[in-house]
Amino acid sequence: MGRFYQDTRRRFLKRLVKGGFTLLASLFGITAAGFLYPSEVKKRTTKFFYLLNEDDLPKEGVKKMELAYEHEQRAMVLRVFVVCNAGETFALSSVCSHLGCLVDWSRSKKRFLCPCHGGSYDIEGRVLSGPPPLPLTRIPLKMEGEKVFAGVKV
Numbered sequence: 001m002g003r004f005y006q007d008t009r010r011r012f013l014k015r016l017v018k019g020g021f022t023l024l025a026s027l028f029g030i031t032a033a034g035f036l037y038p039s040e041v042k043k044r045t046t047k048f049f050y051l052l053n054e055d056d057l058p059k060e061g062v063k064k065m066e067l068a069y070e071h072e073q074r075a076m077v078l079r080v081f082v083v084c085n086a087g088e089t090f091a092l093s094s095v096c097s098h099l100g101c102l103v104d105w106s107r108s109k110k111r112f113l114c115p116c117h118g119g120s121y122d123i124e125g126r127v128l129s130g131p132p133p134l135p136l137t138r139i140p141l142k143m144e145g146e147k148v149f150a151g152v153k154v
């Protein structure tokens with residue numbers, strides 16, 4: 001009787017542990033599937049936010065700016081570089097294409113430098129050295145009257 005009881009109890013505990021693992025594995029699988037296959041992929045659109053006045057655009061070289069805007073009731077700040085090079089004016093994101101550190105413009109070296117892994121980009125945002133796989137992202141600019149707006153994907 002005692003041995004039967006212990007045997008049954010042991011089997012019961014084994015089933016309980018197996019069931020627990022199965023339940024955990026199922027929950028993990030469902031969670032992972034939710035990340036891998038979201039039911040609704042949020043579509044991002046480009047919205048334009050005021051950056052600076054036309055008079056403040058650089059005539060030559062690089063100007064570091066902070067683009068402040070609000071998205072879903074949250075204050076956001078994005079560091080961008082407004083560049084005027086060979087008569088063309090454009091804006092670049094400061095986010096390194098390697099792992100997302102913020103690059104900075106080195107006036108003396110005439111290149112954007114990433115402090116994290118030594119990546120560097122030329123004034124057009126093209127990769128010069130280091131691990132970055134892609135150029136710096138260009139940020140669209142548009143003029144409305146004398147105001148310049150920068151486009152951000154939100």
Ligand code: FES
Nearest residue numbers: 096098099114119
């Ligand atoms: S994050 Fe910029 S080089 Fe690695």
